[in-house]
Amino acid sequence: MKKCEENMKKISVMIPCYNEVENVDLMAMAVENVLKEALSQYDYEILFIDNCSTDGTRDRLEAICEKNKKVKAIFNVTNFGQFNSPFYGMCQTSGDCTITMCCDFQDPVELIPTFVQEWEKGHRIVSGIKTSSKENGVVYLLRSVYYKLIKNMSSTEMIEHFTGFGLYDKTFIDILRNLDDPIPFIRGIVAEYGHGFNRKDIAYEQPRRKAGKTHNNIFTLYDAAMLSFTSYTKMGLRLATLLGFISSGISLLIAMIYFVLKLIYWNSFPAGNIPLLLGVYVLGSLQLFFIGLIGEYILNINTRVIHRPLVVEEKRLNFEDEKTEKKGTEA
Numbered sequence: 001m002k003k004c005e006e007n008m009k010k011i012s013v014m015i016p017c018y019n020e021v022e023n024v025d026l027m028a029m030a031v032e033n034v035l036k037e038a039l040s041q042y043d044y045e046i047l048f049i050d051n052c053s054t055d056g057t058r059d060r061l062e063a064i065c066e067k068n069k070k071v072k073a074i075f076n077v078t079n080f081g082q083f084n085s086p087f088y089g090m091c092q093t094s095g096d097c098t099i100t101m102c103c104d105f106q107d108p109v110e111l112i113p114t115f116v117q118e119w120e121k122g123h124r125i126v127s128g129i130k131t132s133s134k135e136n137g138v139v140y141l142l143r144s145v146y147y148k149l150i151k152n153m154s155s156t157e158m159i160e161h162f163t164g165f166g167l168y169d170k171t172f173i174d175i176l177r178n179l180d181d182p183i184p185f186i187r188g189i190v191a192e193y194g195h196g197f198n199r200k201d202i203a204y205e206q207p208r209r210k211a212g213k214t215h216n217n218i219f220t221l222y223d224a225a226m227l228s229f230t231s232y233t234k235m236g237l238r239l240a241t242l243l244g245f246i247s248s249g250i251s252l253l254i255a256m257i258y259f260v261l262k263l264i265y266w267n268s269f270p271a272g273n274i275p276l277l278l279g280v281y282v283l284g285s286l287q288l289f290f291i292g293l294i295g296e297y298i299l300n301i302n303t304r305v306i307h308r309p310l311v312v313e314e315k316r317l318n319f320e321d322e323k324t325e326k327k328g329t330e331a
Helices: 002-006 024-038 057-067 081-091 109-120 137-153 170-177 186-197 218-232 235-264 274-306
Strands: 010-017 043-050 071-076 097-100 125-133 162-169 200-206 313-317
Touching: 010 024, 010 081, 024 043, 024 057, 024 109, 043 057, 043 081, 057 071, 057 313, 071 081, 081 097, 081 170, 081 186, 097 109, 097 170, 109 125, 109 162, 109 200, 125 186, 162 170, 162 186, 170 186
Parallel strands: 010 043, 010 097, 043 071, 125 200
Antiparallel strands: 071 313, 097 162, 125 162
């Protein structure tokens, strides 16, 4: 049996999770069933990377790993965010291809065989693209606007409604391991390099979360937007320069007109400095806005300069028989 498995291609399924105690058992069972029934000709591993859950998710993962040695788990010492943890988990897989999906069932498990079929046809990246969603309509609309905006502003052709759900060949995973990026943005990385890996897009409708509550909020969504904005666009800084130049020119023009009118109509010209005050308010608000925007770019640079590890592990389960590269960890 061991020799037979060594000759089989191996599929890795990487599932990041955070406080998913209601979903983790069902997810492990659903993925395992698909792999055994529809893809029985492949060896497999299922890797959960837990971002410091506090609701009992880790207890459930330990029980799952105890029952099935093909299910692995990595426990982070703290919450490293919605991008670092999944990226790091992808780099710890050992399969010929890696499929990434969320633990809330909003990434359909039944698409796994379709992804593998496309991979066998030669597509080394297979991306799941949301063409519609059963989530809140307003949220989906705002996401659509954001994707359109970032796509038009970026020099890289960003992928609309792509969350990272998809299949990645081991050659692409090797590139991720060597990127040495302390704040990786997988959606941008796939958009940037995907054409060279014969990327294939698969459309799907995003279902509702199976159980539990979403951990996304205005702060996490803003963080995601700013990471993509500051990592893949120059438009913010260019806009600051352009608008600063235009507003300065307009202010100077208003000041000159005001000065000339004041000289001509010295006695009858209204008292006060209303145009001057308006100019100060407009310039002040523009300055505050762009100082904040430039601050976002500086924060991005600062994080890269500090270059902390992607993830620091607390422990890992069922890795005993493999020498998996631990990129970005501390002993």
